[in-house]
Amino acid sequence: MRLIASEHRSDGARRLLDIVATQLRIIAAAPRTGLLYLRAHPLALPAVLFSRLLGCKVILEVNGSGDDVFIAHPGTAVLRPLLSRAGSLQYRLTNHVVTVTPGLARLMAAKISAGKITALTNGAPLRLSSLAQEPGRPPVVIFFGELASWQGIETVLAAKASGHWPDGVRLEIIGSGSMASAAETAAQSDPTLTFRGRLPQAEVHERVAESYATLSVQSGRVRRNLHGVAPLKVAESLMLGTPVILSDLGGHSDVLKGVGYRWIVPADSPVELAEMVGALVAETDAGTVRRDAISAIAQENLSWEAIGKKTADLIEGVIAETAA
Template sequence: MHEICDGLIRRGFAVTLQAEHGERSNALGGQLARYARVITSSIGKLLQTDVVYFRSHFAAFPIALAARLLRKKTIQEINGVYGEAFVTHPRFARLRGILSWMQRLQYRWANALIAVTPQLVEWGSAEAGHGRAFHVGNGANTERFRPDGLRTERTLPYVLFFGGMTRWHGIEVMLDAVQSPAWPENVDLLLAGPVVDPSLKARIMNAPPHVAWLDRVPQEELPALIRGAVAALVPTVDPSGITAHGITPLKLFEMMACGRPVIVSDFRGMADLVRQGPAGLVIPSGDVEALARAVSTLVADPALADRLGAAGAELIAAHHSWDARAAETADVIERVVRR
């Protein structure tokens, strides 16, 4: 969102960002208090606003309702179907019906929808009951995430995953792959990110040899970590059935932008992007042996790894920078204002 906001400001828009800041508390009370602060602050600024742009969330319903009563134009950004919210926030799953209804109503009220995959454009249009939906995908900061620059040096070659330690990110698949006979000798798996799912902590803390957990890595250090890797991994699994409408994780764009090959699960969206390069290898979701073999292939053939990585970096720089995404977003806003 910061990248999009900066791009809109460069194009002459006045932007006020209302968002959560600072350390997060996982307790329900802390979460609800954060929602209340953002809602109250946002409603207070509606009178000064021409267009309200939401990152779609059920908790934004009071802001959307206030905007409707004040006849303010609204745009809803859709990053996933309703079920994804309950994977991220399982404590709200018992309220699935009412919370999904609250999001659907926001889509129906919206002057436009922006969705991150073509499949979500179709889904959002059907949910909203109108055709005012546009595709604006994810992207990368191509000034920070680029092929040239510092590379992290480690004693052994490594492959890298970064992101939250959750089951749907395929953490268990990666840990099992390291123990497969197909995993190449003396190659490390680096996991960078916080443990979001507490049930995974014991497995990560007692991981087998050649696994290193780095916890949180500052964003400014990520490019060097990616560039130093043999390959970067996005072995997503889908226990909740949320990938049917395509997924294009932000980390994938940043990995590709740094010029390293990627290994991804065969889900619409990210697999299509990788094949377009071609920028890496696509494997069946949850296939431990396929992941181990893919890592072995890239370790054994550095020239192939470099070719795939270079193609990915070229693709992201040419078509998937955040500045390009800001231009597409600006076009949608201007359409809404003109209408």
């Protein structure tokens, strides 16, 4: 197995160059590769096309409806017809599609044969469970990840500014993206809100493990979320033993409701979010929120090790199939 990754730089022009360079490395490796496993992206068409022409099988992982690139980079809207066609062509060329929610699997079934689709949720490595600890004081709640409108950052800021946010509870926002300026502006006028920008992953995990809770409250007003959401940060937080308050949009919320998890709120509901933060902090201080039990939920339902085994079995099955 060979891993080919881009640098994920934030600067637009450099990011585009990274994508082009990654595509070229994939194409160069295709003749020596039996299968390419690639996260779906409209700009990945060259890699998919040339890999198939060179006899390499392709599995695409679908993490969203296809609107993500236009939400995160509004300037690409003018290219939407072209990029949408590029995405559709990839699905027709691929040997198999993996989606991170059942809702996305149903969406893809309208584009390709249902027999070529498998739903496997996102997860987190079991090693994170070793970092679980009791939360520090004073209480801190963290929002981390991509600061884009579909991630519900407006709901988080509205909850913090509401009169329902619990006294003495700090909010930290970690990440970068199109809504970073809104988070930074809010922090300037609220001494209990800290905007930290982008941090190394290890530091993020450390801060999350020490926090009372994290927030994963994606917006239901954004079409890309209506097929369910399964962000990595939900599995990471739970594996660290830290409760997550998340939107009831399907995907991870359905998995967690199935095991009795209750820190779930309606999407786009800042007052209910603020009140749930208060309830969770109060229960944590009362000792009724067990961090080991929170981590056990992730270990049993959202571990990369278990999900990876299913992915490996799928890959072996696709390789064994007669070449398309």
